[in-house]
Amino acid sequence: MNYKLLLGAGVAVATMAMSMGLAAAQSLPGEGKTVKMAQPTWDTEWFQAQIYRKVLEKLGYTVEAPTTLDNPPFYQAVGQGDLDFWASGWFPLHSTYMKELEGKASTVGYVAKGGALxxxxxxxxxxxxxxxxxxxxxxxxxxxxxxxxxxxxxxxxxxxxxxxxxxxxxxxxxxxxxxxxxxxxxxxxxxxxxxxxxxxxxxxxxxxxxxxxxxxxxxxxxxxxxxxxxxxxxxxxxxxxxxxxxxxxxxxxxxxxxxxxxxGWPANDIQVVANDKFLEDNPAARKLFEVMSIPLEDIFAQNALMYQGKDKPADLEQQAAEWLEKHKAEVDGWVKEAEAAAK
Incomplete structure (x- = not known):
C-alpha cells in the first residue's frame, strides 16, 4: 500500500475541505460591511431594533450599536448617509420628514402593518x-x-x-x-x-x-x-x-x-427607513427588510417586561435573543431569502 499517496490524498482532501469551509464563511453577503443604525428616543422601539440588528448579523454584517435620536436628526442623518437605517418609521405620522428625502431615503417593508394606533x-x-x-x-x-x-x-x-x-x-x-x-x-x-x-x-x-x-x-x-x-x-x-x-x-x-x-388618528404602519445608497449596495439587507416583521403581541409583551424593570441593555439583548430562538424557523427563512437576493 502506498502510504505516501494516501497521505497526500488525505492532505489534499483536508485542504479542499478547509478551502470550501473558508469560502462558505466568506460567502455571507454582509461580510466585511459595517451597518450604522439608529433607534428612537422612545424606548418601546428598542426591542425591535435589537432584533433587526441581530438578524443582519446573521447575514455577516457588523452592526454598530444603535444611535439613539429624535425624529428630525435621524431623518436628516439617513438622508445624508451618516446613518443607514432604523426600524421605527411611523407612517403617515412621519410623512412630513420623508417629503424632503426623495431620492435619498426610502421606506422598506413593514415591522408592523396597520397595527400602530x-x-x-x-x-x-x-x-x-x-x-x-x-x-x-x-x-x-x-x-x-x-x-x-x-x-x-x-x-x-x-x-x-x-x-x-x-x-x-x-x-x-x-x-x-x-x-x-x-x-x-x-x-x-x-x-x-x-x-x-x-x-x-x-x-x-x-x-x-x-x-x-x-x-x-x-x-x-x-x-x-x-x-x-x-x-x-x-x-x-x-x-x-x-x-x-x-x-x-x-x-x-x-x-x-x-x-x-x-x-381622530389614522392607524400607522411601522416601517424600516433606509438610505437609498445603502439599499442599492446591499440587496440582501433590502430583501431582509422587505420580508421580516414582528408580531404586535410580542412587542406588547416585551414592553411590559421593560416597565417591570427589565429595561437594561443586557435585558434587551437577552429578550431579542430569546425571541430569535423562539422564531428560529421563520428567521432562517428570512435569512435564506436575503442571501438569495444577493446572488
Whole structure:
C-alpha cells in the first residue's frame, strides 16, 4: 500500500475541505460591511431594533450599536448617509420628514402593518361617572377641572416630548378642538410622565394621556378595564396628513364606546427607513427588510417586561435573543431569502 499517496490524498482532501469551509464563511453577503443604525428616543422601539440588528448579523454584517435620536436628526442623518437605517418609521405620522428625502431615503417593508394606533385615553371610572366620551368634552371647564392637579383650571394631559412626530399632531389638535384654554399638554420625558399617571390611577385619581400602540402603557392600563379611548366628533389632522382624515375611524378597538372607533388618528404602519445608497449596495439587507416583521403581541409583551424593570441593555439583548430562538424557523427563512437576493 502506498502510504505516501494516501497521505497526500488525505492532505489534499483536508485542504479542499478547509478551502470550501473558508469560502462558505466568506460567502455571507454582509461580510466585511459595517451597518450604522439608529433607534428612537422612545424606548418601546428598542426591542425591535435589537432584533433587526441581530438578524443582519446573521447575514455577516457588523452592526454598530444603535444611535439613539429624535425624529428630525435621524431623518436628516439617513438622508445624508451618516446613518443607514432604523426600524421605527411611523407612517403617515412621519410623512412630513420623508417629503424632503426623495431620492435619498426610502421606506422598506413593514415591522408592523396597520397595527400602530394612537389617541387619547382617560380612566374608565371618571369617564363613566361624568359621561366623558370625546376629546371635545374637555372644552367644558367642569371636565377640565377633574384632571387639574395644580389649580390653574387646565386638565393635565401626558403628551409627546418635543421632537417626536406626535408632538406636531397634538399641538394641531389642541387648537383645532378649541382646547388651548382648558388642556395643558405635559411634554416632559414620556416614560416618567406615564409612571406618574399610573401612580395617580392607583391612588384613585383621574388621568388623561396620549399613547400609541404597541406600548407598555396599554399593558399596564388595559383599555376597556382601566381606561377608555376618547373619540372625536370630527377628524382634524395637520395639512400634511389631511388626506388621511377619512381613515381615522378604526374598527375593533377595545376600550372604545363605538365600533368603528373615531380615534381622530389614522392607524400607522411601522416601517424600516433606509438610505437609498445603502439599499442599492446591499440587496440582501433590502430583501431582509422587505420580508421580516414582528408580531404586535410580542412587542406588547416585551414592553411590559421593560416597565417591570427589565429595561437594561443586557435585558434587551437577552429578550431579542430569546425571541430569535423562539422564531428560529421563520428567521432562517428570512435569512435564506436575503442571501438569495444577493446572488
Amino acid at each position: 394612537q389617541g387619547y385615553l382617560i380612566d374608565k371610572k371618571t369617564a363613566e361617572a361624568n359621561n366623558i366620551k370625546t376629546i371635545e368634552d374637555f372644552q367644558k371647564p367642569e371636565v377640565a377641572k377633574l384632571f387639574d392637579s395644580n389649580g390653574d383650571g387646565k386638565a393635565e394631559m401626558v403628551a409627546c416630548p418635543p421632537g417626536w412626530g406626535c408632538e406636531l399632531t397634538i399641538n394641531h389638535q389642541m387648537k383645532a378642538y378649541g382646547l388651548a384654554d382648558t388642556v395643558e399638554p405635559l411634554q416632559a420625558a414620556y416614560a416618567a410622565s406615564m409612571a406618574d399617571a399610573i401612580s395617580k390611577y392607583e391612588q384613585g385619581k383621574p388621568i388623561f394621556f396620549y399613547t400609541w400602540t404597541p406600548n407598555w402603557t396599554v399593558g399596564m392600563l388595559k383599555p376597556g378595564e382601566d381606561v377608555v379611548w376618547l373619540q372625536v366628533n370630527k377628524a382634524e389632522l395637520p395639512d400634511d396628513q389631511k388626506e388621511m382624515e377619512d381613515q381615522t375611524s378604526i374598527p375593533g378597538v377595545k376600550g372604545c364606546a363605538d365600533d368603528p372607533c373615531k380615534l
